[in-house]
Amino acid sequence: MEQTLRLVYEKGFRATTMRDIAKNSNFEVPNVYNYIASKDAFLEYYIFKIFEEFNGYIDDILDSTFSPKEKLKYVISKHVQFTIKEPYQVALFVYDWRNLTEPKLEEFKLSRVSYMGKVQEIIQLGVDEGQFRPMNADIATYLVFSSLRWLFNIVITKDDRKLNSIELEKQINDFIFGGIDLR
Secondary structure, three states: OHHHHHHHHHHOOOOOHHHHHHHHHOHHHHHOOOOOHHHHHHHHHHHHHHHHHHHHHHHHHHHHOOHHHHHHHHHHHHHHHHHHHHHHHHHHHHHHHHHOOOOOHHHHHHHHHHHHHHHHHHHHHHHHOOOOOOOHHHHHHHHHHHHOOOHHHHHHHEEEEEEEHHHHHHHHHHHHHHEEEEO
């Protein structure tokens, strides 16, 4: 599947055919259907797999006794760690969610709004408690996600450089918290 994810990243979801997937995996076309029911099923599986992972931890973070600042750091950490571990899944998620078909497209949109709302809740709580500077939490939420969205490009194009996940996480935290933290 990693080879297929890489292929889809390189060619794009729409341009990748089942024949391409079969050839890339050294299968005959009929055999690839033993592993992938369809391109749409492939896309749905990986996009919702990511959401399952993210939704699995966001509620735990929200329910924790940590401060809003610590909660946001955990959210960022989870995004960085998942991206380093699965950059091609994240690329599929970022680039190709629009290729989902109904009713999965609507389910995705609702899940995304819910997840972002939970992060916004953390940011708003930080503003309300004086841990973050006064700001529009909706805009801040979009800026946090914008900072994380394209991280997979760094991971994929690292050119044999060993990425230090702790350093990367620190740099991203420093960047994000440089904008929202009280000074």
